[in-house]
Every structure is written in C-alpha cells, then in structure tokens.
Amino acid sequence: AFFKSAYLPLAGKTIIVTSGPTVEPIDPVRYIANRSSGKQGHAIAAALARLGATVRLVSGPVSIPDPEGVSLIHVETAQQMKSAVESLLPADAAVMVAAVADWRVESEWAQKLKKSPGGAPPTLRMVENPDILAGVGHHAKRPRLVVGFAAETQDLLANAKRKLERKGADWIVANDVSHTSGVMGGDRNTVRIVSKRGVEDWPDMSKEEVASRLAEKIAEALSPPSA
Ligand code: CTP
Numbered sequence: 001a002f003f004k005s006a007y008l009p010l011a012g013k014t015i016i017v018t019s020g021p022t023v024e025p026i027d028p029v030r031y032i033a034n035r036s037s038g039k040q041g042h043a044i045a046a047a048l049a050r051l052g053a054t055v056r057l058v059s060g061p062v063s064i065p066d067p068e069g070v071s072l073i074h075v076e077t078a079q080q081m082k083s084a085v086e087s088l089l090p091a092d093a094a095v096m097v098a099a100v101a102d103w104r105v106e107s108e109w110a111q112k113l114k115k116s117p118g119g120a121p122p123t124l125r126m127v128e129n130p131d132i133l134a135g136v137g138h139h140a141k142r143p144r145l146v147v148g149f150a151a152e153t154q155d156l157l158a159n160a161k162r163k164l165e166r167k168g169a170d171w172i173v174a175n176d177v178s179h180t181s182g183v184m185g186g187d188r189n190t191v192r193i194v195s196k197r198g199v200e201d202w203p204d205m206s207k208e209e210v211a212s213r214l215a216e217k218i219a220e221a222l223s224p225p226s227a
C-alpha cells in the first residue's frame with residue numbers, strides 16, 4: 001500500500017480520447033453542432049494522464065481549459081476528428097466521449113447565405129457523418145479496449161447494448177439525459193457501464209469522479225491478470 005501512490009498503472013500505455021462537440025459548417029459564418037461542454041471527455045483525458053498514460057486528446061471546439069499532461073489535437077468537423085483519431089492508431093485504448101454531429105451539410109456554401117426580402121429560407125441537404133467509434137471498433141489496428149459513450153433520452157439499456165454491438169465497443173458508458181438534471185454542461189453525471197458481461201450502475205457523482213473511476217477501470221482492464 002505504501003508504494004501505491006507512486007505506482008502508475010497506465011505507464012507505457014497510449015490512449016486516444018475524443019471530447020467536445022464537432023462543428024459542421026453551413027457557410028462561412030454558420031454551423032450545426034451538438035451540445036457538449038467537453039467537461040467529461042477532458043476530465044477523462046486528465047485522469048488517464050494522472051495514472052501515467054500517454055494521452056492523445058482529439059477535441060472539437062470547447063471553452064474549458066486544456067487538460068494537464070495531455071497532448072491535444074484541435075478539430076472542427078467529424079471528418080477531421082475521424083482522420084485525426086485514425087492517424088493516432090495503434091493505441092492501447094480509445095475512449096470516445098465526443099458528441100459527434102450525426103449529419104453535415106452536403107456541400108458547404110462558399111459565400112455567406114443572404115436573406116432575400118420575402119424569400120424562402122434555405123433548405124439544407126444533409127448527409128450522414130462517418131461513425132468514428134465504429135471505425136475504431138472495427139479497425140485492423142483496433143485498440144485492445146474500445147469505450148464509447150451514449151447519451152439517451154429513452155430505452156437507455158437497449159440502446160446502449162445495440163450501440164455496443166454495432167460499433168464493436170467493449171464498454172458503453174450510458175447516461176440518461178431525459179431528465180432536466182443538467183448533465184449537459186453541468187458538473188455531475190449518473191452513468192451505467194454496459195458491457196457484454198452485464199451492466200454496472202454507478203451512483204450519481206461529479207464528472208471528475210466519473211473520470212477517475214473510469215480511468216481506474218481502464219487501468220485494471222489493460223493490466224495483465226495478477227499472478
Ligand atoms: N460516435 C462517433 N461518431 C459518430 C457518432 C457517434 O464516434 N458519427 C460515438 C460517440 O462519440 C459515442 C458513441 O458513438 O461514443 C455513441 O454516440 P451516440 O450519438 O449516442 O450514437 P449514435 O450511433 O450517433 O446514435 P443516435 O445519436 O442515433 O442515438
């Protein structure tokens with residue numbers, strides 16, 4: 001126990017983390033984005049670094065400070081996030097916390113769209129973005145541990161289990177965002193860890209605590225079984 005605090009269980013391990021929203025341009029002044037403060041993803045990146053991991057954080061635009069001890073790649077769109085993440089493979093683990101925009105505008109207008117008096121609003125033709133988590137989960141250089149997040153407003157467990165399988169993830173950290181408890185942008189989070197082996201319910205805790213506890217669980221999963 002004396003050595004515990006000096007021992008870094010993730011030393012020598014490389015972990016990719018995505019955080020924040022992605023931002024998809026409409027024209028030079030407008031965009032479509034998801035709601036995400038980046039608090040949970042950034043806290044996870046910092047917690048993994050505290051346990052000794054080499055952390056590569058790929059983040060969309062956020063207004064919180066850069067986490068300590070982490071190398072940070074800034075991106076805007078889902079396509080940029082995907083290529084940044086894949087360029088970082090191989091890695092020991094990937095934790096995809098980003099709120100990736102599901103759709104982007106098919107072709108961005110080169111000039112600012114202008115209102116014309118009495119004219120109709122523009123119609124946006126959308127196309128689906130690539131699924132970054134699924135890409136990593138099914139990649140030839142798949143990390144040993146792949147973790148996704150899922151914010152759900154209904155059928156939490158069924159949806160999380162479907163995502164686990166479809167995306168080739170080992171764990172889905174699921175949270176219920178239906179109630180107005182302010183998970184979005186707030187400092188607290190109630191999550192359930194869904195894996196093939198079952199469901200682990202964690203009590204309501206701060207996003208910092210979720211991050212520390214998840215980092216410890218990741219360290220356990222990546223360490224060889226003790227002799
Ligand atoms: N994700 C991703 N790339 C996408 C969409 C989602 O990497 N294009 C990741 C998220 O970072 C998260 C997980 O997939 O780790 C689940 O995201 P979520 O939005 O809940 O899943 P979707 O498959 O987009 O399903 P839906 O939004 O329809 O619930």
Ligand code: CA
Binds near residue numbers: 100101102
């Ligand atoms: Ca989505």
